[in-house]
Amino acid sequence: MTETTWAVLRALLADRYDEIKGRLTRRLGSEELASESLHETWLRLHRQDDVGQIKSPANYLLRIATNIARDSLRGQHRRASRSDVNAVLEIADPSPGPEKVFQVRADLRETERAINELPPRTRTILMATRLEGLSHEEIAAKLGVSRRTVFYELKRGLEQLDAVLEKREAAKIALPDRSKRLKDSQR
Numbered sequence: 001m002t003e004t005t006w007a008v009l010r011a012l013l014a015d016r017y018d019e020i021k022g023r024l025t026r027r028l029g030s031e032e033l034a035s036e037s038l039h040e041t042w043l044r045l046h047r048q049d050d051v052g053q054i055k056s057p058a059n060y061l062l063r064i065a066t067n068i069a070r071d072s073l074r075g076q077h078r079r080a081s082r083s084d085v086n087a088v089l090e091i092a093d094p095s096p097g098p099e100k101v102f103q104v105r106a107d108l109r110e111t112e113r114a115i116n117e118l119p120p121r122t123r124t125i126l127m128a129t130r131l132e133g134l135s136h137e138e139i140a141a142k143l144g145v146s147r148r149t150v151f152y153e154l155k156r157g158l159e160q161l162d163a164v165l166e167k168r169e170a171a172k173i174a175l176p177d178r179s180k181r182l183k184d185s186q187r
Contacts, residue, residue, distance in 0.1 A: 004054040010045045012057050013038070020058065024065050037069040044068075114164040122157035125150055 012018065017038065024034035041064050042102045054060045077094070115123060121143065127144070134148045143150070 004051045005047050006047050006051060009061060011056055013042060013061050016058060020061055023062055026149060028069050033069050037065040040068045041065045110168055111165065113159050117124055117164060118157050118160060122153045125153045126157045127129065129154060
């Protein structure tokens with residue numbers, strides 16, 4: 001057996017291209033894939049190192065082209081198809097947008113201001129029940145007042161809080177209407 005060179009393999013591929021392509025097409029089931037694989041094989045045969053001894057150069061070329069085709073198919077299966085990518089891009093983002101985040105933060109600041117406007121004991125009772133999760137009995141013992149006082153202070157605090165927030169919400173709704181009327185009157 002003699003040494004086979006890359007030049008010999010290129011010459012063999014050029015001379016027997018149709019035969020090798022036919023065998024590869026039958027093996028892969030796609031003439032287009034066979035053709036692409038043989039073109040890639042041709043490019044890979046342009047090397048400078050030694051090939052070594054090859055018993056059957058035609059089968060060697062067929063094996064190279066088959067491996068190239070399999071690698072290509074594996075790569076295609078790993079990559080998402082265009083329709084898959086488009087489907088993912090159409091999925092609505094569940095996270096709130098910047099406008100919603102801004103609105104929620106503004107509402108939170110309004111709520112904090114309204115809580116700070118409550119009388120100190122009422123604010124303490126509200127925070128103890130809502131944030132600390134304390135029972136009416138625990139709050140009464142902590143503040144040295146009756147359970148009934150805690151109940152009424154909490155009720156009054158929630159009513160005041162609701163009233164303040166409702167006024168502010170009504171003002172938010174009324175403002176755009178007023179500004180619209182101003183714009184309309186200026187026309």
